[in-house]
Amino acid sequence: MSGAPFGIYVHWPYCSRICPYCDFNIYKHKGESGDDLTDAIIRDMGYWREATGPRTAKSLHFGGGTPSLMRADQTERIIEAAGKFWDFDPDIEIALEANPADADIALWNLYAGAGINRLSLGIQSFDDAVLKFLGRDHDGTQAARALDIAVSIFPRVSADLIFGHKGQTLKDWEADIRRALSSGAGHISAYQLTIEAQTAFGRAAKRGDDKAVDGDNSAALYEHSRDMISAAGFEPYEVSNFAKPGQQSRHNKIYWQSGDYAGVGPGAHGRLTGNGDRRATVSHMTPADYIAGSMGxxxxxxSEVLSPEDHAAEYLMMGLRLTAGISIKRYAEISGKPLAPQTLQGLGDMDLITVHGDALSATPDGRLLLDSLIRQLLGA
Ligand code: SF4
Incomplete structure (x- = not known):
């Protein structure tokens, strides 16, 4: 059995509207009850339990898609089943990603009653024009109201923002950050708008209609958010994530620290370490295939065993996103060969990384150039 931290990821793939920048595994919600999917997820957790053996779950995360379209009894059934398959850490994080348009005091109280103790709220912006540009189905007033409701119900709340859309000024971005800071949420995620080829924004970019700011402006926006949110007492513990003490995302840290996670639901990814191997899995993509597969x-x-090189590259790519960085020794154990001392020296001289004992981390400048930094460390 692996000693890696363990969590459970539940993918709920339905969305009431498809946002033009989104490349997740999502399907338009057409009024499906989701009960057959809930049954399939519980069956699938049973298969995962056979593979993982007895483990203690540090997190259970409902992501999507839009899991705030789930009924509370569906979340409750999944949480109860997970608690039968695995032990729960006394401090387990049970989180759900929510859309502000779904804010409902009665429903969210039922979520809390079912065991959900963290809400990650897809605010994106408080500005009506920006939300329209992003194709969201909520406006600024709904975003602010949803955040206030979330903070009043859940002990741990993340306000998730997006920056870097075309035309955004530092002043616009500052207004969004200021509103999130004033809400009482203990966690803020500030994600950069990225344009993926297969999305509506990607197709627009191909026609010459760019929807995102250019690189220099994007770096300025990023640095501004980092400075402003940190100055308000939030620790910038990951490239895009900021937390007050005790408010870091325990589930995402399992990803960034290359822990193990059961991935259930359509298109969910999983990782499992054991017998010297690390296995990467993906579930059937469509809800229909997933439900049928779970019955069979x-x-x-x-499901594939990662090579030591791929495992080590993943450890580096995920771990260097964290301010705390990675263990140089663990990298060498995974990959079978150490990081090149001359590369470490060169990157250190350029003030892109720091090495303290066994810990290797990217400096704030290094985190702006993370992809190139990782390529150099991997010798690619
Ligand atoms: S609500 Fe979220 S998951 Fe759904 S389409 Fe929009 S960005 Fe993607």
Whole structure:
């Protein structure tokens, strides 16, 4: 059995509207009850339990898609089933990603009653024009109201913002950050708008209609958010994530620290370490295939053992996103060969990384150039 931290990811793939920048595994919600999907997820957790053996879960995360379209009894059934398959850490994080348009005091109180103790709220912006540009189905007033409701119900709340859309000024961005800071949420995520080829924004970019700011402006916006949110007492513990003490995302830290996670629901990814191997899995992508697969005892469409090189590259790519960085020793154990001392020296001289004992971390400048930094460390 692996000693890696363990969590459970539940993918709820339905969305009431498809946002033009989104490349997740999502499907338009057409009034499905989701009960057959809930049954399939519980069956799938049973298969995962056979693979993981007894483990203690530090997190259970409902992501999507839009899990705030779930009924509370569906979340409750999944939480109860997970608690039968695995032990729960006394301090387990049970989180749900919510859309402000779904804010409902009665429903969210039922979520809390079912065991959900953290809400990650997809605010994106408080500005009506920006939300319209991003194709969201909520406005600024709904965003502010949803955040206030979330903070009044859940002990841990993340306000998730997006920056870097075309035309955004530092002043606009500052207004969004200021509103999130004043809400009482203990966690803020500030994600940069990225344009993926297969999305509506990607197709627009191909026609010459760019929807995102250019690189220099984007770096200025990023640095501004980092400075402003840090100055308000939030620790910038990951490239895009800021937390007050005790408010870091325990589930995402399992990803960034290359822990193990059961990935259930359509298109969910999982990782499992054991017997010297690390296995990467993907579930069937469509809800129909996933439900049918789960009935036949096979919810996965991919399951492969990662090579030591791929495992080490993943450890580096995920771990260097964290301010705390990675363990140089663990990298060498995973990859079978140490990081090149001359590369470490060169990157240190350029003030892109720091090495303290066994800990290797990217400096704030290094985090702005993370992709290139990782390529150099991997010798690619
Ligand atoms: S609500 Fe979230 S998951 Fe759904 S389409 Fe929009 S960005 Fe993607």
């Amino acid at each position: 005892g096979m919810s996965l469409c991919e």
